[in-house]
Amino acid sequence: MDRSAQKLEVDRNYDAFMRMLASILDTHEGEYALMRNRKVVEFFDSPRAANVAGTERFSDGVYSIQEVTDEPIDLGFWSNVAAY
Amino acid sequence: MSQRIECRHEGLRVTVPVLILNPSPSTSFDGVQGRALLDTGSTTTGITTRLAHQLGLVARGKKPIGSAQGEGQAERYLFRVGLHGEGKTPTLPYVFDDVIGFELVNSFRFEALIGMDVISQCNLEMTRNGICTLEFG
Numbered sequence: 001m002d003r004s005a006q007k008l009e010v011d012r013n014y015d016a017f018m019r020m021l022a023s024i025l026d027t028h029e030g031e032y033a034l035m036r037n038r039k040v041v042e043f044f045d046s047p048r049a050a051n052v053a054g055t056e057r058f059s060d061g062v063y064s065i066q067e068v069t070d071e072p073i074d075l076g077f078w079s080n081v082a083a084y
Numbered sequence: 085m086s087q088r089i090e091c092r093h094e095g096l097r098v099t100v101p102v103l104i105l106n107p108s109p110s111t112s113f114d115g116v117q118g119r120a121l122l123d124t125g126s127t128t129t130g131i132t133t134r135l136a137h138q139l140g141l142v143a144r145g146k147k148p149i150g151s152a153q154g155e156g157q158a159e160r161y162l163f164r165v166g167l168h169g170e171g172k173t174p175t176l177p178y179v180f181d182d183v184i185g186f187e188l189v190n191s192f193r194f195e196a197l198i199g200m201d202v203i204s205q206c207n208l209e210m211t212r213n214g215i216c217t218l219e220f221g
Contacts, residue, residue, distance in 0.1 A: 001142065047182050048107065048110075048181055051108075051144070051182065055108070063144075065145045065162065066146075067160075072149055072150045073127055075149065
């Protein structure tokens with residue numbers, strides 16, 4: 001797999017995903033979007049199912065998976081530490 | 085059948101032996117061994133960049149991340165988490181379904197951080213005399 005192409009794909013798809021998130025959140029919250037070329041190919045119930053589909057459909061291995069949620073990752077034990 | 089393992093309770097933190105595996109082939113137990121911090125305050129599981137490179141993982145997505153330094157974006161990797169007993173009670177690893185976790189900096193003192201996406205699939209018991217057990221499966 002071309003790692004630089006994959007990185008670019010992740011960045012581009014993330015940008016497109018954040019733009020469309022508000023419109024898909026109600027109907028697909030908690031699902032995983034398989035993305036290619038800035039478009040959602042299909043929604044899946046688990047990251048595993050999305051990854052299996054991505055591997056099967058895209059022989060070059062270039063695709064991304066986005067969790068449909070508007071909650072950021074909360075890092076618990078170190079996210080609330082005040083840095084000086 | 086459920087599996088029960090004893091964790092190391094080091095006073096201020098609980099750590100477990102962990103096996104991080106590639107998402108596929110799903111039948112493979114070849115992975116990287118390490119130690120993971122159990123963090124009930126973290127929503128998501130993470131692995132260090134070094135470990136991700138050792139496994140040859142590629143970033144599959146991104147997600148906003150909040151920290152004391154402000155908002156940012158975390159790279160997300162797909163991997164499997166295996167937990168197993170050690171010491172007097174070694175067991176074969178129990179491997180959870182794939183998680184889409186985030187990337188930790190290499191200066192993080194453990195190889196992985198187990199967040200609530202995995203812990204919520206377990207029974208976690210901790211006593212004040214240092215005994216901590218995790219039951220899953």
